[in-house]
Amino acid sequence: MIDDDSALSEYEGYDWESLSGVPSxxxxxxxxxxxxxxxxxxxxxxxxxxxxGELADILVGWELDDEDGTxxxxxxxxxxxxxxxxxxxxxxxxxxxxxxxxxxAVRFSSPPEPITVLIKFSYQYERAVAGRRT
Amino acid sequence: xxxxxxxxxxxxxxxxxxxxxSVTYYAPEAGDLIERLDxxxxxxxxxxxxxxxxxxxxxxxxxGQFRGAMPVEALREHVGWSRNRRGEMDEHSxxxxxxxxLLDDTVFASLSKRQLLLTVREFEDRAWRVGNGVLHTGFQxxxxxxxxxxxxxxLAAETALDVHIYVADGERVExxxxxxxxxxxxxxxxxxxxxxxxxxxxxxxEQGVALVAEQRPDETxxxxxxxxxxxxxxxxxxxxxxxxxx
Numbered sequence: 001m002i003d004d005d006s007a008l009s010e011y012e013g014y015d016w017e018s019l020s021g022v023p024s025x026x027x028x029x030x031x032x033x034x035x036x037x038x039x040x041x042x043x044x045x046x047x048x049x050x051x052x053g054e055l056a057d058i059l060v061g062w063e064l065d066d067e068d069g070t071x072x073x074x075x076x077x078x079x080x081x082x083x084x085x086x087x088x089x090x091x092x093x094x095x096x097x098x099x100x101x102x103x104x105a106v107r108f109s110s111p112p113e114p115i116t117v118l119i120k121f122s123y124q125y126e127r128a129v130a131g132r133r134t
Numbered sequence: 135x136x137x138x139x140x141x142x143x144x145x146x147x148x149x150x151x152x153x154x155x156s157v158t159y160y161a162p163e164a165g166d167l168i169e170r171l172d173x174x175x176x177x178x179x180x181x182x183x184x185x186x187x188x189x190x191x192x193x194x195x196x197x198g199q200f201r202g203a204m205p206v207e208a209l210r211e212h213v214g215w216s217r218n219r220r221g222e223m224d225e226h227s228x229x230x231x232x233x234x235x236l237l238d239d240t241v242f243a244s245l246s247k248r249q250l251l252l253t254v255r256e257f258e259d260r261a262w263r264v265g266n267g268v269l270h271t272g273f274q275x276x277x278x279x280x281x282x283x284x285x286x287x288x289l290a291a292e293t294a295l296d297v298h299i300y301v302a303d304g305e306r307v308e309x310x311x312x313x314x315x316x317x318x319x320x321x322x323x324x325x326x327x328x329x330x331x332x333x334x335x336x337x338x339x340e341q342g343v344a345l346v347a348e349q350r351p352d353e354t355x356x357x358x359x360x361x362x363x364x365x366x367x368x369x370x371x372x373x374x375x376x377x378x379x380x
Contacts, residue, residue, distance in 0.1 A: 047183075057203070058183065061160055064189070073199070
């Protein structure tokens with residue numbers, strides 16, 4: 001008879017009992033369902049405090065790699081608007097990120113390891129599967 | 135009038151300062167790019183980003199407004215700093231426009247006399263190649279002009295350029311024999327403060343260039359040169375004197 005938990009044994013090191021303040025599964029995977037948010041979260045792992053302006057720069061820069069080109073003011077404005085009205089509010093809603101609408105400050109909540117591992121996995125998976133040129 | 139003239143040349147330096155762009159350079163490591171951009175009319179700020187993120191890129195702003203983003207590699211290829219072959223860039227592409235805008239004005243924060251002479255020589259060669267149009271060159275003294283006299287005689291003799299030479303400090307300078315070379319010595323005071331060259335591009339407006347350099351107490355120069363046709367026109371309109379000695 002197979003132990004019910006054997007398929008999950010590689011995660012046994014995590015303290016699954018004491019996860020608190022974490023997003024619901026639906027909220028977590030909704031957050032990770034968009035490339036820009038996957039990139040934002042991966043960036044925040046490395047740089048836990050930033051601003052909406054810097055994130056807009058970073059995303060525009062990142063998308064140069066996807067689109068093999070340059071970006072003008074329209075592109076930057078669209079990214080900024082999407083961050084401000086969509087991505088950052090959703091991330092704030094999930095409690096993974098604090099977003100100060102007044103100052104533009106963005107702060108990562110430093111979630112427990114299962115979530116940071118998932119963020120890294122999502123980013124790596126994207127690079128592998130989306131066929132990043134480098 | 136005299137002080138307005140000085141303000142005129144000063145205005146070119148000031149206009150370039152106002153158009154100064156700021157560049158945010160995102161990359162895991164700074165490398166040599168900041169040094170490379172040092173003489174350009176840019177304030178470069180480097181921000182480290184984690185490795186395995188985006189490829190190094192530049193964000194360009196002017197007066198706080200976003201102007202464009204480009205991969206560093208595209209810039210390197212355009213200006214020939216890349217180990218890759220110089221990129222064949224479509225002159226009508228957005229990338230080309232952004233890069234040209236980025237590199238349009240050039241300020242040298244500090245330049246030795248030798249570096250300045252080399253730059254001026256490059257622009258004299260440009261006027262020579264075009265062969266027509268109006269070239270204005272201002273020397274800070276008769277002593278500065280003396281070694282260039284032969285070159286300017288030749289420039290006038292060999293081309294259809296309308297050559298105007300301005301020499302400061304009121305020293306007597308022999309006019310040039312060539313009918314298309316005009317010597318101006320009267321607006322002495324202001325000329326002495328600036329070293330300038332303005333070429334209108336003749337029949338090739340895009341070949342126009344304006345350079346204004348100001349000598350500093352430490353014998354170095356601070357100044358700007360630009361290929362921007364509007365700034366070149368502005369420089370032309372601000373030149374100190376139109377009438378020659380004869």
